[in-house]
Amino acid sequence: MFGRKYSALSVAWHATTGNRYLTPVWRDPEPRDRYDVVVIGGGGHGLATAYYLAKEHGAKSVAVLERAWIGFGNAGRNTTIIRSNYLLPGNLPFYEWSMKLWESLEGELNYNAMVSQRGVLNLYHSDPQRDAFARRGNAMRLHGVDAELLDRNQLQKFAPFLNFDDARFPIQGGLLQRRGGTARHDAVVWGYARAADGSGVDIIQRCEVTGIRTEAGRVVGVETSRGFIRAPKVGIAVAGNSSRLAAMVGLRLPIETHVIQGFVTEPVKPLIPGVITFGAGHFYISQSDKGGLVFGGDLDGYNSYASRGNLPTAEDVCEGGIAILPLIGRIRVLRIWGGMMDMTMDGSPIIDRAPIKGLYLNAGWCYGGFKATPASGWCFAHLIARDELHPVAAHYRLDRFATGHLIDENGRGAQPNLH
Ligand SMILES: Cc1cc2nc3c(=O)[nH]c(=O)nc-3n(C[C@H](O)[C@H](O)[C@H](O)COP(=O)(O)OP(=O)(O)OC[C@H]3O[C@@H](n4cnc5c(N)ncnc54)[C@H](O)[C@@H]3O)c2cc1C
Numbered sequence: 001m002f003g004r005k006y007s008a009l010s011v012a013w014h015a016t017t018g019n020r021y022l023t024p025v026w027r028d029p030e031p032r033d034r035y036d037v038v039v040i041g042g043g044g045h046g047l048a049t050a051y052y053l054a055k056e057h058g059a060k061s062v063a064v065l066e067r068a069w070i071g072f073g074n075a076g077r078n079t080t081i082i083r084s085n086y087l088l089p090g091n092l093p094f095y096e097w098s099m100k101l102w103e104s105l106e107g108e109l110n111y112n113a114m115v116s117q118r119g120v121l122n123l124y125h126s127d128p129q130r131d132a133f134a135r136r137g138n139a140m141r142l143h144g145v146d147a148e149l150l151d152r153n154q155l156q157k158f159a160p161f162l163n164f165d166d167a168r169f170p171i172q173g174g175l176l177q178r179r180g181g182t183a184r185h186d187a188v189v190w191g192y193a194r195a196a197d198g199s200g201v202d203i204i205q206r207c208e209v210t211g212i213r214t215e216a217g218r219v220v221g222v223e224t225s226r227g228f229i230r231a232p233k234v235g236i237a238v239a240g241n242s243s244r245l246a247a248m249v250g251l252r253l254p255i256e257t258h259v260i261q262g263f264v265t266e267p268v269k270p271l272i273p274g275v276i277t278f279g280a281g282h283f284y285i286s287q288s289d290k291g292g293l294v295f296g297g298d299l300d301g302y303n304s305y306a307s308r309g310n311l312p313t314a315e316d317v318c319e320g321g322i323a324i325l326p327l328i329g330r331i332r333v334l335r336i337w338g339g340m341m342d343m344t345m346d347g348s349p350i351i352d353r354a355p356i357k358g359l360y361l362n363a364g365w366c367y368g369g370f371k372a373t374p375a376s377g378w379c380f381a382h383l384i385a386r387d388e389l390h391p392v393a394a395h396y397r398l399d400r401f402a403t404g405h406l407i408d409e410n411g412r413g414a415q416p417n418l419h
Helices: 008-016 046-058 092-109 127-142 152-156 185-198 240-249 311-324 326-330 375-385
Strands: 037-040 061-066 120-124 146-153 173-177 201-204 209-216 218-226 227-229 233-236 255-265 275-278 281-288 291-302 335-344 350-353 357-361
Touching: 037 046, 046 061, 046 146, 046 185, 046 281, 046 375, 092 185, 092 240, 092 275, 092 375, 120 127, 120 152, 120 227, 127 146, 146 152, 146 227, 152 173, 185 375, 233 240, 233 375, 240 255, 240 357, 255 311, 275 311, 281 311, 281 357, 291 335, 311 326, 335 357, 357 375
Parallel strands: 037 061, 037 233, 061 201, 120 275, 233 357
Antiparallel strands: 120 173, 146 173, 209 218, 218 227, 255 291, 255 335, 275 281, 281 291, 350 357
């Protein structure tokens, strides 16, 4: 009676009919012999790409191939922060477009992705850092993005629980983006999956791509654990596995794979209103709707395909937390986990054609990958459908590593372990 549309009325109707008419949220189809487009990777980026291919470009025959289950990778492991407080012209329009898509996502997908614009606050601890944040805030405002530079007095009103006086790195103020915040990571995956499935996309789980077949310099399909699937267009969106997939066609990417860890504590009463980042080390924290404090910090700092981190980094992250929030020292950590992430040599992503016809790359997502999900899917779908770069992702070209047009957002040089 209510079809696939979620509404208060449909919830009430299902409740009164004992949920007898509920159907699976997405199908579990057998892979077909051929598709017009195959997207490899059932994380947020792959699913968003498939959805926008169908919805915005009218693609009728699209499959997402996922070797495990959707959301198994970083899409289900991240610390859920969304923001568009970037500095450089290569990044700002893209991340702001993503923020705009986040703002309308739940209506678009008819799914509660728990998008919560509770604010992202970056703390500064020195005069030069304040100047850098002032510059960043000005760049944001020039691009129509909201930004407020708070001094110590304003910040004390906003976040009185921070350790202003006794900290080893006294807090002088912060850069606040009120429109930033968090979104429930797996709900984003499920929302895109449901909407993509509803638009005719086949989501095929437990289907590992083991090879990419080419003939006369162009892609003709993919070898998988469930047989060969023919497709004239193949998009790679496999996060920390990009180098492995590219190697299947003999391509070497300017990417390293690193592990990054996430942490969650036991639930406590509301404490942290938004997202807060430490400016004198690498630490960021927010509070989930269940009450757990969700936090993280640096990469583990060495290359690895293992989804688990090590204690020295865990210790470093906790030190950062204690420096600004000593009160969390007595809260118990419930879980620590890791995810494999790409790191390009300038820390910014790649959304571009590969040098093989019909093969497209969506790669290099490190810390910024979750917040990028909607715009990444949007721009990658545009690229695959039209074979041209989308204007807001025009800087994410692969050849920038050959021409030297790097997007060095952090200004720290080509050292992946410093980002
Ligand atoms: C601990 C942690 C915290 C993070 N915090 C944030 C944050 O707060 N904000 C933010 O913006 N970003 C954050 N990130 C980064 C973000 O999660 C990733 O950059 C982003 O999720 C990557 O895109 P994705 O969702 O498509 O990746 P994934 O979910 O990893 O999707 C890739 C999929 O490809 C599949 N795959 C791989 N190889 C194959 C194959 N051969 N065949 C078929 N399928 C294959 C994998 O199984 C996986 O499901 C964090 C990451 C981690 C690990």
